[in-house]
Amino acid sequence: MSDLVVRATGLRKLYGHRTALDSLDLAVAPGQVLGLLGPNGAGKTTAVKLLLGLARPTAGTGSVLGLPLGDRRARQRIGYLPELFRYPAWLTARELLRLHCRLADLPRGTWSDQIDQALGIVGLLGRAGDRVGDLSKGMQQRLGLGVALLGEPDLVILDEPTSALDPVGRDDVRAIIRALRGRGAAVILNSHLLGEVERVCDEVVIVHRGRAIASGSVRQLVGAPSLRVAVAGLADPVSVLRRFGPVTLEQDGLLIHPMELERTPEVVAAVIAAGGRLFAVEPVQRSLEDLFLQLVRTGVTEATEQFRLPVMTGPVGPPTDEPPS
Ligand SMILES: Nc1ncnc2c1ncn2[C@@H]1O[C@H](COP(=O)(O)OP(=O)(O)OP(=O)(O)O)[C@@H](O)[C@H]1O
Numbered sequence: 413m414s415d416l417v418v419r420a421t422g423l424r425k426l427y428g429h430r431t432a433l434d435s436l437d438l439a440v441a442p443g444q445v446l447g448l449l450g451p452n453g454a455g456k457t458t459a460v461k462l463l464l465g466l467a468r469p470t471a472g473t474g475s476v477l478g479l480p481l482g483d484r485r486a487r488q489r490i491g492y493l494p495e496l497f498r499y500p501a502w503l504t505a506r507e508l509l510r511l512h513c514r515l516a517d518l519p520r521g522t523w524s525d526q527i528d529q530a531l532g533i534v535g536l537l538g539r540a541g542d543r544v545g546d547l548s549k550g551m552q553q554r555l556g557l558g559v560a561l562l563g564e565p566d567l568v569i570l571d572e573p574t575s576a577l578d579p580v581g582r583d584d585v586r587a588i589i590r591a592l593r594g595r596g597a598a599v600i601l602n603s604h605l606l607g608e609v610e611r612v613c614d615e616v617v618i619v620h621r622g623r624a625i626a627s628g629s630v631r632q633l634v635g636a637p638s639l640r641v642a643v644a645g646l647a648d649p650v651s652v653l654r655r656f657g658p659v660t661l662e663q664d665g666l667l668i669h670p671m672e673l674e675r676t677p678e679v680v681a682a683v684i685a686a687g688g689r690l691f692a693v694e695p696v697q698r699s700l701e702d703l704f705l706q707l708v709r710t711g712v713t714e715a716t717e718q719f720r721l722p723v724m725t726g727p728v729g730p731p732t733d734e735p736p737s
């Protein structure tokens with residue numbers, strides 16, 4: 413699959429005796445946004461450093477933009493926002509961007525446009541003449557994002573890009589990522605903000621203690637939605653609801669899972685037609701955060717096995733442990 417932007421197989425990194433990363437496989441296509449999730453120390457930054465050639469893998473192979481890891485020609489086409497960015501405080505925002513245009517060897521005639529475009533995208537046009545040291549932390553992070561966008565890179569790697577940003581800034585970053593995807597760039601996003609990852613990533617890899625413990629699309633990972641129905645006045649509510657999906661009896665009602673939520677009005681109509689009284693009809697969707705906490709707390713260690721939805725148990729209804737579609 414030579415058209416992948418990132419391909420990595422069995423990446424491993426030891427720092428002394430500490431395993432920072434083990435057996436990591438990655439594949440990122442053009443226009444795809446990959447989220448790397450994991451608790452502190454999981455190995456997310458190590459993974460991107462290996463892809464960038466800032467650290468050498470102890471084992472494993474990979475390529476970025478069709479070139480071996482660390483190849484300078486590939487690096488030229490990568491935009492990178494490090495997690496611990498520290499730019500020279502005495503440079504102005506514009507000077508910093510000029511420096512990075514030079515470092516990236518962009519054609520000199522394009523610098524001015526590239527810089528204005530980057531400043532505009534990250535909302536710093538009005539602060540272009542300010543020194544980095546005079547910018548707030550969040551503004552410095554925006555500037556770092558601007559650096560990562562210079563030269564319209566084919567791969568953009570953002571390591572915790574919103575750690576210092578306010579909610580508006582976070583929303584801006586989501587829009588920037590969507591725009592990158594829209595022009596066919598691949599994006600790797602390291603983040604602890606699961607809601608953010610959920611909203612913007614096409615694929616997610618959850619890393620824990622150096623190993624990938626779950627991977628797939630957000631939809632695959634969180635599974636299909638359910639519908640909780642609280643109903644009274646029916647002798648056999650399960651038989652009324654069963655046609656919409658497997659039904660489980662829960663403390664606060666009946667749960668239809670998996671459920672096609674667009675059929676919710678049919679559920680309401682069926683209950684009413686059978687003479688029942690409805691107290692609640694509530695769509696239920698597990699979040700990435702629920703899954704993340706569950707995986708990390710239970711310490712799942714199977715490295716490459718695709719995560720499967722846990723089997724739902726209950727006194728009624730057929731088994732519901734089909735793998736997520
Ligand atoms: N240069 C280094 N020398 C020694 N150990 C390192 C080095 N870099 C990372 N490590 C170790 O590797 C492990 C993974 O670190 P890494 O920075 O990849 O985690 P992370 O998932 O990015 O965490 P965070 O969410 O805190 O940024 C940690 O145990 C860390 O201490």
Ligand SMILES: [Mg+2]
Pocket residue numbers: 456457458495571602
């Ligand atoms: Mg990190």
